[in-house]
Amino acid sequence: xxxxxxxxxxxxxxxxxxxxxxxxxxxxxxxxxxxxxxxxxxxxxxxxxxxxxxxxxxxxxxxxxxxxxxxxxxxxxxxxxxxxxxxxxxxxxxxxxxxxxxxxxxxxxxxxxxxxxxxxxxxxxxxxxxxxxxxxxxxxxxxxxxxxxxxxxxxxxxxxxxxxxxxxxxxxxxxxxxxxxxxxxxxxxxxxxxxxxxxxxxxxxxxxxxxxxxxxxxxxxxxxxxxxxxxxxxxxxxxxxxxxxxxxxxxxxxxxxxxxxxxxxxxxxxxxxxxxxxxxxxxxxxxxxxxxxxxxxxxxxxxxxxxxxxxxxxxxxxxxxxxxxxxxxxx
Amino acid sequence: xxxxxxxxxxxxxxxxxxxxxxxxxxxxxxxxxxxxxxxxxxxxxxxxxxxxxxxxxxxxxxxxxxxxxxxxxxxxxxxxxxxxxxxxxxxxxxxxxxxxxxxxxxxxxxxxxxxxxxxxxxxxxxxxxxxxxxxxxxxxxxxxxxxxxxxxxxxxxxxxxxxxxxxxxxxxxxxxxxxxxxxxxxxxxxxxxxxxxxxxxxxxxxxxxxxxxxxxxxxxxxxxxxxxxxxxxxxxxxxxxxxxxxxxxxxxxxxxxxxxxxxxxxxxxxxxxxxxxxxxxxxxxxxxxxxxxxxxxxxxxxxxxxxxxxxxxxxxxxxxxxxxxxxxxxx
Numbered sequence: 239x240x241x242x243x244x245x246x247x248x249x250x251x252x253x254x255x256x257x258x259x260x261x262x263x264x265x266x267x268x269x270x271x272x273x274x275x276x277x278x279x280x281x282x283x284x285x286x287x288x289x290x291x292x293x294x295x296x297x298x299x300x301x302x303x304x305x306x307x308x309x310x311x312x313x314x315x316x317x318x319x320x321x322x323x324x325x326x327x328x329x330x331x332x333x334x335x336x337x338x339x340x341x342x343x344x345x346x347x348x349x350x351x352x353x354x355x356x357x358x359x360x361x362x363x364x365x366x367x368x369x370x371x372x373x374x375x376x377x378x379x380x381x382x383x384x385x386x387x388x389x390x391x392x393x394x395x396x397x398x399x400x401x402x403x404x405x406x407x408x409x410x411x412x413x414x415x416x417x418x419x420x421x422x423x424x425x426x427x428x429x430x431x432x433x434x435x436x437x438x439x440x441x442x443x444x445x446x447x448x449x450x451x452x453x454x455x456x457x458x459x460x461x462x463x464x465x466x467x468x469x470x471x472x473x474x475x476x477x478x479x480x481x482x483x484x485x486x487x488x489x490x491x492x493x494x495x496x497x498x499x500x501x502x503x504x505x506x507x508x509x510x511x512x513x514x515x516x517x518x519x520x521x522x523x524x525x526x527x528x529x530x531x532x533x534x535x536x537x538x539x540x541x542x543x544x545x546x547x548x549x550x551x552x553x554x555x556x557x558x559x560x561x562x563x564x565x566x567x568x569x
Numbered sequence: 570x571x572x573x574x575x576x577x578x579x580x581x582x583x584x585x586x587x588x589x590x591x592x593x594x595x596x597x598x599x600x601x602x603x604x605x606x607x608x609x610x611x612x613x614x615x616x617x618x619x620x621x622x623x624x625x626x627x628x629x630x631x632x633x634x635x636x637x638x639x640x641x642x643x644x645x646x647x648x649x650x651x652x653x654x655x656x657x658x659x660x661x662x663x664x665x666x667x668x669x670x671x672x673x674x675x676x677x678x679x680x681x682x683x684x685x686x687x688x689x690x691x692x693x694x695x696x697x698x699x700x701x702x703x704x705x706x707x708x709x710x711x712x713x714x715x716x717x718x719x720x721x722x723x724x725x726x727x728x729x730x731x732x733x734x735x736x737x738x739x740x741x742x743x744x745x746x747x748x749x750x751x752x753x754x755x756x757x758x759x760x761x762x763x764x765x766x767x768x769x770x771x772x773x774x775x776x777x778x779x780x781x782x783x784x785x786x787x788x789x790x791x792x793x794x795x796x797x798x799x800x801x802x803x804x805x806x807x808x809x810x811x812x813x814x815x816x817x818x819x820x821x822x823x824x825x826x827x828x829x830x831x832x833x834x835x836x837x838x839x840x841x842x843x844x845x846x847x848x849x850x851x852x853x854x855x856x857x858x859x860x861x862x863x864x865x866x867x868x869x870x871x872x873x874x875x876x877x878x879x880x881x882x883x884x885x886x887x888x889x890x891x892x893x894x895x896x897x898x899x900x
Contacts, residue, residue, distance in 0.1 A: 342826045342858060348679075348796070349704050369795045370822045373680050374705045376794020463707020464700045465679070472803040472828035491701045495673045497803035500828040504835035508842075527673060 254299075254444050255540040256289040257555045258282065258306050260316045261435020262487050262532030265550025265566050275566065278315060282554040282564040285309040289441060290556045299441035299449035299483070300338050300361075307334075307357040307451045310437035314396045316552070318437040319355060321396045322455020324403040330394040330455055332356040333469040335371075336364060339448030339477035339538075344370050346469035347377040351394075354387035357453045360469070362386065371469060394455075406459045435552075436468055438475070438485025438534060446538040448483035450475045450499075456490070466490025472500035479538055481506045482513060488524065488531010488548070496523045502535060517543045585630075585775050586871040587620040588886045589613065589637050591647045592766020593818050593863030596881025596897050606897070609646060613885040613895040616640040620772060621887045630772035630780035630814070631669050631692075638665075638688040638782045641768035645727045647883070649768040650686060652727045653786020655734040661725040661786055664800040665691040666702075670779030670808035670869075675701050677800035678708040682725075685718035688784045691800070693717065702800060725786075737790045766883075767799055769806070769816025769865060777869040779814035781806045781830075787821070797821025803831035810869055812837045813844060819855065819862010819879065827854045833866060848874045 260282060270278070288309050289302035311319025322330040334356035335346035345364025348371065353359045359381040363372055372380055382388050436454035443449075452475045454468040467473035467490035474490070476499035477483040484499045493499075498520050505516035517533045524531060525547055532546030534553065544553040546568075554564035591613060601609070619640050620633035642650025653661040665687035666677035676695025679702065684690045690712040694703055703711055713719050767785035774780075783806045785799040798804035798821035805821070807830035808814040815830045824830075829851050836847035848864045855862060856878055863877030865884065875884045877899075885895035 337826075344826050349707075367793070368822065369791075369793070370825045371796040371801075373794040373796050376680075376792065380793040460700075461707065462698070462700070462711040463704040465702040465704050470702075470801060470803075471825050472801075472831060476828070491699065494701045494802050495668075495675050497807070497828065497831040500803060500831055501835070504832070505839055508836055508839035511839075 253540045253558050254293040254442055255536050255542055255555065255557045256286060256293060256302055256306060256439065256441040257534045257536050257542045257544060258285050258310070258437070258439045258553065259485065259487055259532060259534045259544065260310055260437050260552030262546040262548040262551035263435055264548065265552065267567055270566065278552055278566055279564050281310070281313050281315050282552060283562045285439070286554050286556040286562040286564070289439065290560060293441065293443055294560065296444055299443040299447050300336070302441045302443065303439035303449045303451040304336065304357055304361055306439040307437055307453050308355050311355050311357060311453055316437045317435050317455040318453040320394050321399065322394050323458040324395065324399050325460045328395070328400070328403065329391060331460065331463070332453070332455055333465060334360040334453035335469045335471060335475040336360045336451040337449065337471060337475050337477040338364065339479040339483055342478060344471045346371045346471065347381070348373045348465045348469040349463055350374070350377050350381070351391045352378050352388050353381045354389045354393065357451055358386050370471065402458055410459065436487040438487060440483035440485050440534055440536045442483070442536050442538055442540055446479065448477045448479050448536065448538060450477040450483035450485050452485045467493035467498070470494055472497050474499060476500050476503055478503055482535045482537050484533060484535035486531060486533050487551070489529040492524050492527045492529025493531060495527055496520065498524060498533070502533065513537055513541055514543050514545070517545045521545060521547050584871045584889050585624040585773055586867050586873055586886065586888045587617060587624060587633055587637060587770065587772040588865045588867050588873045588875060589616050589641070589768070589770045589884065590816065590818055590863060590865045590875065591641055591768050591883030593877040593879040593882035594766055595879065596883065598898055601897065609883055609897055610895050612641070612644050612646050613883060614893045616770070617885050617887040617893040617895070620770065621891060624772065624774055625891065627775055630774040630778050631667070633772045633774065634770035634780045634782040635667065635688055635692055637770040638768055638784050639686050642686050642688060642784055647768045648766050648786040649784040651725050652730065653725050654789040655726065655730050656791050659726070659731070659734065660722060662791065662794070663687040663784070663786055664796060665784035666800045666802060666806040667691045667695060667782040668780065668802060668806050668808040669695065670810040670814055673809060675802045677702045677802065678712070679704045679796045679800040680794055681705070681708050681712070682722045683709050683719050684712045685720045685724065688782055689717050701802065733789055741790065767818040769818060771814035771816050771865055771867045773814065773867050773869055773871055777810065779808045779810050779867065779869060781808040781814035781816050783816045798824035798829070801825055803828050805830060807831050807834055809834055813866045813868050815864060815866035817862060817864050818882070820860040823855050823858045823860025824862060826858055827851065829855060829864070833864065844868055844872055845874050845876070848876045852876060852878045
């Protein structure tokens with residue numbers, strides 16, 4: 239079943255718009271307690287407010303998306319920064335990317351375990367290096383050289399993720415015994431405990447400049463230095479002033495194979511497909527390849543989408559009117 | 570100046586086509602000695618022949634592109650596998666990716682230093698794991714577990730690359746002193762000694778199935794775990810039976826920002842732009858962002874392009890007639 243949620247903003251002077259997500263997945267009223275719902279509503283609102291404070295003062299979309307993502311990275315509620323999913327080794331390996339729609343500049347890091355805010359490292363890669371993507375220890379050295387907060391890897395680990403990893407490993411072990419294969423490796427990485435995901439933000443500022451940012455802890459029980467779509471320009475993140483800023487979340491492997499973020503932009507660029515239709519087409523391609531997830535995107539008029547083909551997606555938006563709207567369940 | 574070279578094949582029964590590149594850059598008659606020219610012609614022909622042997626027997630395009638790339642990885646002539654560019658630490662960090670046009674399955678590795686043939690590791694990621702991209706030590710562990718050849722990192726290092734790194738460091742040091750900045754980091758990574766590059770192969774087999782593969786040592790003197798476009802689906806490599814198989818080479822950062830490989834396919838998919846025109850448009854976008862490089866691509870009819878906006882590109886093609894064609898300079 240395809241669940242669709244969209245809203246179209248107004249085109250007006252000094253219009254700006256921020257849209258955020260905190261991951262898509264099995265997010266239903268059954269699985270989220272009223273207390274958890276309140277926590278998410280508060281945190282998503284806080285992230286929106288952080289971006290609004292920048293945009294409403296005429297600030298850059300690039301700063302707004304970063305500010306919103308930092309709030310979510312610092313919160314244990316989301317699979318990014320603190321509270322990220324754990325690898326098979328009980329570690330975190332974090333990925334993030336950011337892109338500037340003005341000049342298509344971009345920065346990203348993959349597989350970092352000590353950088354408190356991976357999105358800030360991605361921003362530094364974009365602005366302070368000739369590179370777009372840095373990986374692992376090298377990326378951490380760069381972040382440290384640029385003066386970013388380096389933390390002990392234990393900073394990121396929260397109890398519920400330790401429990402989650404145990405459950406996933408137990409299930410994997412059962413599959414191993416039944417099928418006689420290394421199911422921990424072969425399983426769908428998001429099959430179990432798929433409740434909280436990647437975070438992202440897209441924005442248009444009053445000058446019509448677009449920016450997008452995405453940050454993630456990746457999949458639970460991940461092996462072998464797996465890198466998903468979040469640090470990949472064109473898959474997890476894309477921004478172009480003439481089309482859209484977009485951030486995706488879901489089964490990263492399929493979003494890479496579908497070149498999902500750029501696929502939405504390309505439909506608009508090359509055949510004038512309306513944003514909501516383009517996003518739906520891309521999510522259908524993702525579904526055809528066996529994947530699911532969500533997309534947030536905004537154009538330079540402030541039109542935006544928050545679409546997903548999962549049960550729910552943590553999401554929110556705020557515009558020039560200053561009224562934050564947050565939601566998490568399907569319609 | 571935009572240099573353009575293309576050739577269009579015939580559509581016929583049992584038609585197949587393999588196209589390869591060995592990197593684009595300052596490849597001119599002045600800079601390549603007659604002996605070097607002969608060596609390249611022989612090696613490119615050998616790579617074409619390896620693919621031809623598979624395709625002419627009705628083999629898969631996926632096997633053909635891998636076979637061609639392995640020949641070039643094993644040769645010290647190209648910046649992939651043995652003979653790769655060196656990092657600031659006198660190491661190699663190799664990237665590769667492969668994609669299957671039938672089902673859009675893909676595999677890639679980034680930053681590996683011990684896997685003899687990175688393209689074989691990329692193939693294993695695609696066929697033997699639920700992931701698309703693995704990085705660093707994790708990717709090496711996976712390759713070893715899959716039984717691939719693991720070599721001492723010194724295997725990859727050749728004398729001419731050691732000399733090249735020295736020269737680049739000397740020039741960087743001069744710029745450091747003149748500008749008072751860490752120019753080794755800020756310089757255009759391909760500014761110096763940009764002669765030999767990435768390798769790639771694209772093919773269509775007699776069943777009309779497309780495949781693409783790309784492998785690289787990345788940029789000379791690279792820092793901080795830099796990852797370029799070669800392991801990125803949509804940037805360095807893309808394959809889709811309904812459009813094209815494509816492999817790119819050049820200033821990787823710009824090819825990532827332009828989502829170059831998928832941009833060519835998207836123009837064909839969404840507005841029916843002919844292949845040669847689409848490739849030219851994408852190279853022009855790359856140029857507008859300050860980059861240069863080359864593209865090889867083939868469609869399911871055997872039409873193909875070998876385009877570049879650098880002075881030259883090592884390249885070659887072979888089809889059902891079994892006559893290899895190789896070239897390296899601009900027209």
